Amino acid sequence: MYRQIPDPLGNPALTALVAALPLIVLLVLLGVLRVKSHWAALIGLAAALLIAVTVYHMPAGQAADSALEGAAFGLFPIVWIVLNAVWINKLQRASGHFDIIGRTFTSLSGDKRIQAILIAYCFGAMLESLSGFGTPIAITSLILLTLGLKPLKAAVVATFANTAPAAFGSVGNPIQALAKATSLPEHELGMMVGRQSAIIAALVPLVLLLILDGRRGLREVWPAALAAGLGFGVGQYLCSNFFAYQLTDLVGAVVSTAAVVVLLRFWSPAVSERTSPAMAYDGGTATTGSSTSEPEAAPPPDSRRDVLKAFSPYALLTVLFGLVSVHGPVQRFVQGQAVSFPWPGLHVGTASGQPVSAATYDLGWLGAAGTMLLLTGMLTALILRVPLPRAVRCFGQAFHQIRWAVLTIACVLALSYVMSLSGMAVSLGTWLAGIGSAFALLSGFLGWFGVALTGSDTSSNALFGAMQTAAAHRIGISPLLMAASNSTGGVQGKADAMQNLAIAAGAVGLSGKEGDILRKVIGWSLGLLVLFCLLAWLQTSVLSWMVV
Numbered sequence: 001m002y003r004q005i006p007d008p009l010g011n012p013a014l015t016a017l018v019a020a021l022p023l024i025v026l027l028v029l030l031g032v033l034r035v036k037s038h039w040a041a042l043i044g045l046a047a048a049l050l051i052a053v054t055v056y057h058m059p060a061g062q063a064a065d066s067a068l069e070g071a072a073f074g075l076f077p078i079v080w081i082v083l084n085a086v087w088i089n090k091l092q093r094a095s096g097h098f099d100i101i102g103r104t105f106t107s108l109s110g111d112k113r114i115q116a117i118l119i120a121y122c123f124g125a126m127l128e129s130l131s132g133f134g135t136p137i138a139i140t141s142l143i144l145l146t147l148g149l150k151p152l153k154a155a156v157v158a159t160f161a162n163t164a165p166a167a168f169g170s171v172g173n174p175i176q177a178l179a180k181a182t183s184l185p186e187h188e189l190g191m192m193v194g195r196q197s198a199i200i201a202a203l204v205p206l207v208l209l210l211i212l213d214g215r216r217g218l219r220e221v222w223p224a225a226l227a228a229g230l231g232f233g234v235g236q237y238l239c240s241n242f243f244a245y246q247l248t249d250l251v252g253a254v255v256s257t258a259a260v261v262v263l264l265r266f267w268s269p270a271v272s273e274r275t276s277p278a279m280a281y282d283g284g285t286a287t288t289g290s291s292t293s294e295p296e297a298a299p300p301p302d303s304r305r306d307v308l309k310a311f312s313p314y315a316l317l318t319v320l321f322g323l324v325s326v327h328g329p330v331q332r333f334v335q336g337q338a339v340s341f342p343w344p345g346l347h348v349g350t351a352s353g354q355p356v357s358a359a360t361y362d363l364g365w366l367g368a369a370g371t372m373l374l375l376t377g378m379l380t381a382l383i384l385r386v387p388l389p390r391a392v393r394c395f396g397q398a399f400h401q402i403r404w405a406v407l408t409i410a411c412v413l414a415l416s417y418v419m420s421l422s423g424m425a426v427s428l429g430t431w432l433a434g435i436g437s438a439f440a441l442l443s444g445f446l447g448w449f450g451v452a453l454t455g456s457d458t459s460s461n462a463l464f465g466a467m468q469t470a471a472a473h474r475i476g477i478s479p480l481l482m483a484a485s486n487s488t489g490g491v492q493g494k495a496d497a498m499q500n501l502a503i504a505a506g507a508v509g510l511s512g513k514e515g516d517i518l519r520k521v522i523g524w525s526l527g528l529l530v531l532f533c534l535l536a537w538l539q540t541s542v543l544s545w546m547v548v
Contacts, residue, residue: 001349002059002349003348003349003353004348004350004351004422004423005057005351005423006351006426008055008056008427012427012431013431016427016428016431016432019423019425019427019428020424020428021047022045022048022051022418022419022424023044023419023449023452023453025040025043026040026043026044026412026415029044029515030498030515034515034516035515036512037408037498037501037502037505037511037512037513037514037515038408040515041407041408041411041412042411044411045067045411045412045414045415045418048415048419048422049064049067049418051424052418052419052422056422056424058423061345062421065344066343066346066359066421066422067415067417068343068414069343069358069361070413070414070415070416070418071410071411071413073413073417074409074412074413074499075406075409075410076365077364077368077370078134078413078455078499078503079370079405079410080368080369080370080371081134081368081369082134082138082402082405082409082503082506083370083399083402084373084376084377084398085139085142085507086138086401086402087377087395087398088139088373088376088377088380089142089398089507090395090397090398091377091381091384091386091394092310092313092380092384094384094386094390094394095385095386097306097309097310097384098146098310099146100302100306101146103302104307104310104311105119105143105146105147108261108264109224109268110268111221112147112149112212113209113212113220113221114260114264116144116147116157116212117205117208117224117225117260118228118260119140119143119144120140120144120158120208121161121164121204121208121228121232121256122253122256122257122260123253123257124136124139124158124162124165125164125165125232125249125252125253125256126249126250126254126318127139127140128165128166128169128170129168129169129248129250134162134499134500134503135373136161136162137155137162137503138503138506139314139507140161141154141155141157141159141508142154142507142508144157144158151508151510152508152513152516152517153211153212154508155505155507155508155510155517156211156504156520156521157211157212158504159494159495159500159501159504160204160207160208160211161204161208162494163495163525163528164200164204164491165252166451166494167193167491168193168236168240168246168249169458170458172186172190172245172246174458174460174461175245177458177459177465178461178483178484178487181461181462181466182465182466182468182469182479184469184480184483186245188548189480189483189487190248191240191241191548192480192483192484192547193245193484193487194236194240194241194245195240195241195547195548196484196488196532196539197236197488197491198232198233198240199233199535200492200528200531200532200535201233201236202232202233203229203528203531204528205224205226205228205229206222206225207524207528208225209221209222210524211520211524220269220270221269223263224263224264224267227256227262227263228256228257228259230259231252231256231257231258231260232252232253232255234255235251235252235253235254235255235256236251236252238251309383309384312379312384313376313379316379317373317376320372321372324367335364335367337364337365337366337367338362338364338366339362339363339364339365340360340362340363341360342359342361343360343361346359346421347359351423356420358417358420359421377395401511402506402507403511404506404511404512405502405506408502408511408512408514409499409502409503409506412498412502416453416455416499419453420453425450425464429446429467432446432467433467433468433470433471433474434471440477441536441537443468443471443482443485443486443489443533444485444486444489444490444532444533444536445489445529446464446468446489447460447461447464447485447486447487447488447490447493448490448492448493448496448525450486450490451493451494451497452493452496453493455497455498455499457491457493460486460490460493461483461486461487468482468483469483477540478540480547481539481547485532488532488536489529489536492526492528492532496518496525501517502514
């Protein structure tokens, strides 16, 4: 068995710097040098393998096996999700129903900025409540295209909006993983995360307006963004603290949507932008448009039947995810089909000799989000009356569209697993935990790093949750607060995770342009992370009354 070595260089700071090099290489290649994402991921993976073998003395065979397991996880469930989400979109386009979705959101408000918030923030949170792993990003980015947003803008908005609900995604999976890693009560962790996440999540719609239309968008549409943010924050806080944390995102999404719909009955933007110049950019180039241009002839209204058929995939998806997520006979049957097995040739233990759970591969094929999307696609083809030969062609077109994203996702997850299993992630966590009282200020950053590395708040909590509580005990602050800070700080890493960037780029047909998306979201992501770190630090002193 290979035992992880937390500090192979005998200097925690230097070891942490070396451990972070693969991720630094990846981010620099993507965000600064603008290297194609699959090449950047391959180079980052090579750097991780080299450091694992030469610095951490991980056997070359086990290092290769850890990369293979990560690549397998990238293909299933991640690529499986993207492929089937794009297939559903192709079926909707083939039948002509995809444009109806855009027209329906237009009917709620003629302002594209408000429509984008309803789709990416409210509807995306509803999807996240049932299924994580980038499913909301893949689906909402495609819907945003119907509003006339360019692919890059749609990908950026969908990716950043997905940060708001991540702490309670997949029916509370991140909280369950955090409870398992820290041995703290699930309910109390959910309450504490709700008291942090609700504040940060409420700011996300305001940032989305700045992304969509700059300061003009914020000036003209702030009431709608405020209603959406406060609605989601209040719903998230109340549900996590007084009801069931597993339903937090669903309740928040419903309250947020209702708040915006009610507001629109009494208020509308002074200037309704249907073709805002800033919103129409792609690759940084704006196309001009104005609400003062001659109005186009209104298309005939869609029938209620056509609207129901257009939205049927999302209703089916919600029902299917609900069946496999709620305790009952369906969930028990689905879980009974899951297969878990130690990855061949991979024998990794912690520094104390305990087996590392990441070395076990979970193949929950029937209950996987991608399988739910596949079933949804099959039913969608029947409902939308897409002939079988055309449905098969649509599936082939979907695979062709994401072909480069497949390589990128596989390489990024391979890099993540090499860093995790070799002990690099442990080195980073150990160094941060050893900086004393300042750790309270940087606790959220550790969560951010974990999610940026793995693409999952659940994985970050499993990876760093125990370190957070151990550090809290050493410096004499609330372990519950530090554990929750790992999860809440981690959600901002969703916008910067290569896995999610690849999902967004693959969904809108921009594979290889992940670096462009990263450059447009990372500043906002780090900005909200800094605000959260200050909040968590204040909760150790003047805001200690907020701690459960």
